[in-house]
Amino acid sequence: MVENVKALLRAHAGLERxxxxxxxxxxxxxxxxxxxxxxxxxxxxxxxxxxxxxxGWEAFETxxxxxxxxxxxxxxxxxxxxxxxxGETEANNLALIGTAFxxxxxxxxxxxxxxxxxxxxxxxxxxxxYGFATTKIPVDSEGIINLExxxxxxxxxxxxVSVSAVNHEIGTxxxxxxALKIVKDKNPQTIFHTDASDSYAKIPLNVQELKIDLATxxxxxxxxxxxxxxxxVREGVNVERIxxxxxxxxxxxxxxxxxxxxxxxxxxxxxxxxxxxxxxxCMRRLRDELISGIIGKVSEAKLNGPKGEKRxxxxxxxxFLRCEGEALTIELSLKGVYVSSGxxxxxxxxxxxxxxxxxxxxxxxxxxxxxxxxxRYHKDEDVKYVLEAIPKAVERIRxxxxxxxxx
Amino acid sequence: MTISRMPxxxxxxxxxxxxxxxxxxxxxxxxxxxxxxxxxxxxxxxFYLKINExxxxxxxxxxxxxxxxxxxxxxxxxxxxxxxxxxxxxxxSWKSVAEAVGGLPSIKFHCGILAVGALKRAIRKYHKNKNxxxxxxxxxxxxxxxxxxxxxxxxxxxxxxxxKAGEQ
Numbered sequence: 001m002v003e004n005v006k007a008l009l010r011a012h013a014g015l016e017r018x019x020x021x022x023x024x025x026x027x028x029x030x031x032x033x034x035x036x037x038x039x040x041x042x043x044x045x046x047x048x049x050x051x052x053x054x055x056g057w058e059a060f061e062t063x064x065x066x067x068x069x070x071x072x073x074x075x076x077x078x079x080x081x082x083x084x085x086x087g088e089t090e091a092n093n094l095a096l097i098g099t100a101f102x103x104x105x106x107x108x109x110x111x112x113x114x115x116x117x118x119x120x121x122x123x124x125x126x127x128x129x130y131g132f133a134t135t136k137i138p139v140d141s142e143g144i145i146n147l148e149x150x151x152x153x154x155x156x157x158x159x160x161v162s163v164s165a166v167n168h169e170i171g172t173x174x175x176x177x178x179a180l181k182i183v184k185d186k187n188p189q190t191i192f193h194t195d196a197s198d199s200y201a202k203i204p205l206n207v208q209e210l211k212i213d214l215a216t217x218x219x220x221x222x223x224x225x226x227x228x229x230x231x232x233v234r235e236g237v238n239v240e241r242i243x244x245x246x247x248x249x250x251x252x253x254x255x256x257x258x259x260x261x262x263x264x265x266x267x268x269x270x271x272x273x274x275x276x277x278x279x280x281x282c283m284r285r286l287r288d289e290l291i292s293g294i295i296g297k298v299s300e301a302k303l304n305g306p307k308g309e310k311r312x313x314x315x316x317x318x319x320f321l322r323c324e325g326e327a328l329t330i331e332l333s334l335k336g337v338y339v340s341s342g343x344x345x346x347x348x349x350x351x352x353x354x355x356x357x358x359x360x361x362x363x364x365x366x367x368x369x370x371x372x373x374x375x376r377y378h379k380d381e382d383v384k385y386v387l388e389a390i391p392k393a394v395e396r397i398r399x400x401x402x403x404x405x406x407x
Numbered sequence: 408m409t410i411s412r413m414p415x416x417x418x419x420x421x422x423x424x425x426x427x428x429x430x431x432x433x434x435x436x437x438x439x440x441x442x443x444x445x446x447x448x449x450x451x452x453x454f455y456l457k458i459n460e461x462x463x464x465x466x467x468x469x470x471x472x473x474x475x476x477x478x479x480x481x482x483x484x485x486x487x488x489x490x491x492x493x494x495x496x497x498x499x500s501w502k503s504v505a506e507a508v509g510g511l512p513s514i515k516f517h518c519g520i521l522a523v524g525a526l527k528r529a530i531r532k533y534h535k536n537k538n539x540x541x542x543x544x545x546x547x548x549x550x551x552x553x554x555x556x557x558x559x560x561x562x563x564x565x566x567x568x569x570x571k572a573g574e575q
Contacts, residue, residue: 004416011422324449326415326474330425350449350474357569363562367449400478402433402470404453405446 015336019382022340023314023373024168027220029264030377036267037225040260048256050248059259063249066266073273074217074232075206083231083252084262088197088218091231092119092162094252095193095214098239099160100127106189107157110134113145114358117168117195121354137163142306143172143359147182154186161190165205165215166198169342169355169371170305171315173203180212191237197221197229201272202280202312213237219261223375224268228261272376279376283313286374286383290316293387298394304342304356304369316372317342319356319365320394322401326350328370331393337386342369364405417475420509424479429486430468437468439536441529443555444521446472447562452481452525458533462493476508476515480522483507488526494543497530499523501551517558524555 020028040046045062047055064079071079085091100110110124114136124134135153138146145163154161161183165176180192193214199205200217207215215232219225231252233239245254272279294301300321305311320328325341332339342353352366361369372386417425434440434455444451450473457466467485471478484504488496501519505511511519527549534544548556 001416004418007419008417008422011419011426322472324473324477327425327478330417330475334426351565352449352569363447363449363566363569367446400428400431400470401472402431402453404442404470404472405451 011334012336017382017385018336018338019378019386020338021316021372021374021378021386022338023221023223023375024371025340026226027223027375028377029220029225029268030223030271032271033224033264033267037260037264040263045259048248049259059257060249062259063257063262066262069266070217070230070269073269074200074215075208075210076232077208077235081207081232081235083233084250084257085229085231085253086227086258087229088117088195088216088221089119090253091216091218091229092117092195093123094231094239094242095216096120096123096127096160096162097242098252099191099193099214100130100132101240101242102238103159103191107159108132109155109158111137111150111153111158111161111183113137113139113163113174115139115143115167115169115172115355116162116164117197120162120164120195139172139358141360142310143167143170143355144306144310145174145179147175147178150179151182151186154183154190156187158183158187158190160193162193162195164195164198166196166203166312166315167305167355168195168198169353170317170359171198171312172305173199173310173312176212177210180210184211196232198312198315201269201276202283202314207232207234214239219265219268222268222272223377225261225264228258228265230265280313282376283374286378286380287311287313287316289380289383290372290374290386291318293383294318294390297387297391301394302365304359304361304365314373314375316374317369318372319361319369320398321364321368322405323368323394323397324350324401325368325370327397327400328368328393331397332370332389335389335393337389337393339370339372342366342371415475415512415515417479417512418509421475421479421511424482424508425475428469428478428482430466430482430489431470432468433470434466434468439529439533441525441532443525443528443559444473445559445562447566448558449473450477450518450521450558452477452522454481454485454525454529456488456529456533458493464488464491464493464496473518474515476511476518477521479508480504480511480519481525484522484526493530493533494541497527497543497549499526517554520551520554521558524549524551527552528555 045058049060191213196215197218201222218229302319304317356366437455438458453470469481471481501523505519
């Protein structure tokens with residue numbers, strides 16, 4: 001197996017340029033973030049923050065100061081509202097399962113949107129086995145949640161609502177203020193969670209102003225290291241632990257804190273928020289150049305998700321008819337352009353992305369979709385290079401498709 | 408519905424056929440054409456066969472809507488059957504196709520099966536058009552034809568579910 005992968009890698013030799021756009025699935029960690037992290041492995045604060053020695057106290061100091069930064073950027077009232085976890089998946093599991101455990105005597109109903117990420121969707125599937133029922137609220141063709149159906153779904157037994165402020169796949173910015181108001185008007189006891197992994201450092205989001213109960217954020221989505229994320233839990237909201245073990249500085253997540261990753265998360269946050277407007281403008285410009293460039297150069301190309309202000313500044317998701325997604329990702333990789341496809345091959349048939357299905361895309365459109373996210377580190381030359389690679393790649397794959405599947 | 412993203416360590420032969428597929432394209436003067444899969448599966452193959460009077464495959468070409476494994480297995484089938492008698496072509500199994508491309512990741516076995524399913528459909532169709540029924544051509548569908556049919560039915564079911572979800 002590894003031999004095959006080595007051969008695949010050799011096939012990429014001599015690339016003129018490489019452009020990494022698969023921020024959805026993992027990110028490049030910029031040098032300045034890595035540099036900030038390095039001293040914490042062997043120079044400073046390598047101790048366990050709960051122990052009574054200098055390296056331990058250093059770790060405690062470092063973790064608190066890093067958490068303070070993150071809590072300021074998110075708009076928390078206190079730094080205790082930030083609960084560090086090993087990532088977005090874990091924070092979403094903690095939010096949903098931890099709330100379900102804490103509220104199980106008050107009700108068994110959970111409400112989510114149809115386009116939540118897998119780490120929300122699959123947790124609700126799992127909770128069904130333990131007697132919790134989930135209602136999925138549909139979205140329109142732009143991915144915006146149906147607020148009327150949300151209102152109707154909330155009753156006295158609804159313990160939890162989870163709606164991402166920005167959709168991870170098609171970049172839809174949800175009317176989260178309105179959704180929150182609707183939910184709280186109908187049942188003030190209902191806990192409102194948002195996966196804000198694609199909102200943090202991308203759109204203005206202040207948890208205190210928003211008066212939200214729980215929010216997930218993730219380090220790698222803002223170009224920090226993988227393996228660290230956080231769940232914001234508003235003071236007074238009760239979430240139970242879902243893992244047991246030695247509790248340290250994080251009351252909702254046992255185990256030894258990973259100080260360098262926490263430092264990296266804080267540093268990545270700092271870099272993203274330092275020039276927030278400038279960074280967002282840069283991403284938005286690159287995003288729009290990619291979208292209009294692709295539509296201008298490739299026939300039968302469609303944008304998935306909304307345009308302009310309703311769309312996250314970094315998200316580009318396009319469908320190409322008569323062009324299978326996996327083949328396209330490989331073809332683009334051989335040209336040094338790294339993207340992901342919306343469909344995943346499971347056993348016999350290709351499963352289209354549940355998000356694309358929910359916004360009404362048909363199978364052909366869903367199978368031929370690719371997802372890209374731009375960052376402030378991308379250059380105009382990168383966009384230019386991608387806009388040359390994509391039309392060629394689509395044309396070659398369509399050449400293999402030929403008349404197959406055309407009625 | 409569990410969506411797994413398996414790593415796909417395609418071998419060099421699959422990659423080579425993906426980059427430079429052999430016998431690609433529609434054949435205008437094909438004796439017989441057959442299709443397996445459909446765009447719903449994200450996996451579809453069309454074979455075009457030119458068969459001479461001695462029932463020998465003179466030429467085969469393909470078109471494919473699918474992943475790299477789908478393209479590679481279709482391409483290799485067209486190479487394997489060139490110059491073969493229809494009886495010999497009928498006896499090709501999906502395992503020998505998978506072997507010929509240097510092996511497939513298990514999640515992609517169905518691509519090899521679909522390619523052979525399309526080939527067997529073409530051979531069956533040719534004999535039906537000729538009103539011929541050689542002894543080796545069994546009435547009962549072969550394993551690969553059955554599998555292709557099953558995959559198509561599965562995809563249709565999924566499409567109906569998608570449509571229903573869209574109406575709600």
